[in-house]
Amino acid sequence: MKVKKKILLELYFDMLRMRSVETRIAQEYSKQEMRCPVHLSVGQEAIACGISKNLQKKDKVFSAHRSHYHYLAKGGNLNSMIAELFGKESGCAGGKGGSMHLIDLKAGLFAAVPIVGSTIPIGVGLAWANKINNKKDLVVIYFGEGSTEEGVFYESINFAGIHDLNILFVCENNLYSVYSGLGNRQAKKRNLVSISKSMGISATKLNGNNIETVFIESNKIINNIKTTNKPHLLELSTYRHLEHCGPFNDDKLNYREQKEINYWLKKCPLKNFEKLLLNKKIINDQTINKYIKKIDNELNQAFNKARSDKFPNKNKLFTNVYA
C-alpha cells in the first residue's frame, strides 16, 4: 500500500502538533499554573497518530495515564484539554479530572484513568454493550506494557475473545513502568503476541516509531476487526523521551542506559519521518515553518484562554457526585 502524499503531510502535521503541545506544556509547567501530574508522551507520537487516522468519529477510544496523544489524535478539543490542566471550569472535565482524566465525548475519547489496566475492562464492557445493541462501532483501548502485568488484562482479553467483540487492544511498550525496566517485570522469553494468540486473540507486534508502518498496518487490522467482528491486539515498541511524570528529562537518575537512550533518540518517530519527507521532497523547510507557525498560534490561543478562563465556583465541589 502506497500512502498518498496528502495523507503523509497530514500525518506529519498531526505528529508535529502533538509533539508541540507536549513541549509547550513542559516549557510552561514550571510557572506552576498547571498543578496536576502530567505524563507527557514525547517520543510516542506515531502510535496514536497512525491509528487514529484510521478511526471514524463514532469509534471510541479509552486511554490510561499517558493520554494526551490519544486525546489529541482522536480529535479531542485542545482548548478544553489545556484548560483542564489549568484546573479551569472550561476544562474538558470541569477541572475535576486533570491531565489523568481527559474526556471528549464528541471526539469519541471516552475515558482516561491513571489506575494501571483499569480502563481495559471498561472498554471491553462498552464493546460488549455495542454487541448487545447490534452496533458495529470499534472500541480502541490503549495501555502500556505495565498493564499487561495486571490480572485484569488477561481477564479482559479472555472475555473479548469469548464474545467476539470489536476491539483493538493497543499495547504501547515503552519498556519502563515509572523507573522499573522490563528486566524486573517480565520474563525474557515472554511474548505478548503468542500469549494473546493462545487466548484466542489475534495479535501483531510492530515498530511503534514508524508512522507509515503504524498507519498502514493498523488500517488493515481495523478493517479486519470490522469485517470479522473479532478483537485484535497490537503491540507497538516505542520509548518515552521524558521522565515518567513531569516536564523534564530525568536520565541523570541513570535508570536507563545511555546506549539505550541514544538508540531510541535516533529512532525518534517525528525526526525520522521529517527527514524522510524532506529527502523525498514531499515537504520543504518553508512548509515546516508554516506548520510550526500555525501550531504556535493555536497553542498561544489555547494557553492564553486557559490562563484567563475562570476557576470553577466553590459550589462546584458538590455538583455531579450523583446523577
Next chain:
Amino acid sequence: MHKRKLNFSEAINEGIDQAMGKDKSVIVMGLGVDDPKRIFGTTRNLIEKYGKNRVFDLPTSENAFTGFAIGASLGNIKPILVHQRVEFALLTMDQIINQAAKWFYMNDGLMNVPIVIRLIVGRGWGQGPQHSQNLSSLFAHIPGLKVVSPSSPNDAKGLMIASILDKNPIIFFENRWLHTTYGDVPKDFFRETIGKSKIISRGTDITLVADSYMTIEIINAKKILKDFNINPEIIDLRTLRPIDEKTIIKSVNKTGKLLAVDSGWVKFGISAEILSIVNENINKNIISKRIGIKDTPIPSTRSLANHSYPNAVTIASEVLKLFDIKPKNMFNKYSKFVPGDIPNENFRGPF
C-alpha cells in the same frame, strides 16, 4: 395494590423479572446466574424468559467483569451484577471505588454509571472468616455510591426496582438468612425510595436502629422488652448511603435514648455513623450505645460463631442496661429468640 406472601429471594426475583420485562436494556450478569441453583432462587426463570443475550454467566474474573458492567452501562445497558458472597467483590474494589463511584464526578456530569451490584452476606452453617462478612460500611464510606440494605421482602422488591431505575452505581446488600423469610409483597411494579428508612413500630422509650437481618432481631427484642414495660421505636434503615438522618434524629429527640445495632463490626461502622449523627444534631443529653458483631473475624464453628452476632436477647439486655435494669437468666427465659447457626429449621446447608 394486590399483595400476597413471598419470600425475600422470590421478591428480588420478581423485581428483577418485572424490570427486565419493562426495559430491554436491563441485563443480569454474574457467576452462576443461569446455573441450577440460580443464586438462591433470585435469578430463577430469567434465562428462560429473556434468553442468553440478557442473562450472562461469566468467566471467574470478578475485577474485569465489574469493569465490563461499568463499560456496558456507558453503552446504554443497565447491568445487574451479582456476587454470591460479598468477599468476591473485594477483588473488584478498584472498579467499584476508583471507577464506578467517581465516573460521573470525574467527568463532571458527562456520563453516569447506572449499575446494580448485588452482594450477598453469608451467615451460619460454618461459613467462616471469608464467607460471612458484612462489609457494608466499606462501601457506605464512598461518595458516589448508594448502598441499599433491605430487611423485608416488600423492600427487597421495591428497592431492587428503585436500584435498577436509579442512575447511579448501587450496592445492594442481601443477608443470606433473609432469603427464606416471608412477607407481604405487592404484585405490581413498584419502587421504594432509596435513602428513606422505615419506622417499623412506634415507641416512646428508646430508639432501636438496624438494617438488613438485624432488623428482625430488634423486632424480636421489642417482644422481650414488653415484659419490662419498655416500648422501643424501631427504625429499619433500608438504605445506608444516603442515610436517613432526619428520621433517626426525630426519633431520638423524642425517646432520648438510642441503641444502634450494627450488622457488621462496630468500630468505624454504620452504628458509629448513627451515633455521630445523633451527637452532631441533638443538643441535649442522649443515652446511646452501639452493639454489633464481635471485634474478631467470624469463625466457622457454630460453637464460636453463634457468639459473634447480636441477637434479640443480647440487644434487649443492652437496652435494659440503659434503663438500669439487671435481670437474670435472660438467655434461659428467652431462648426461643436466640438463633443457632441456621436461619430456619428447613435449612440443610451447605451455603
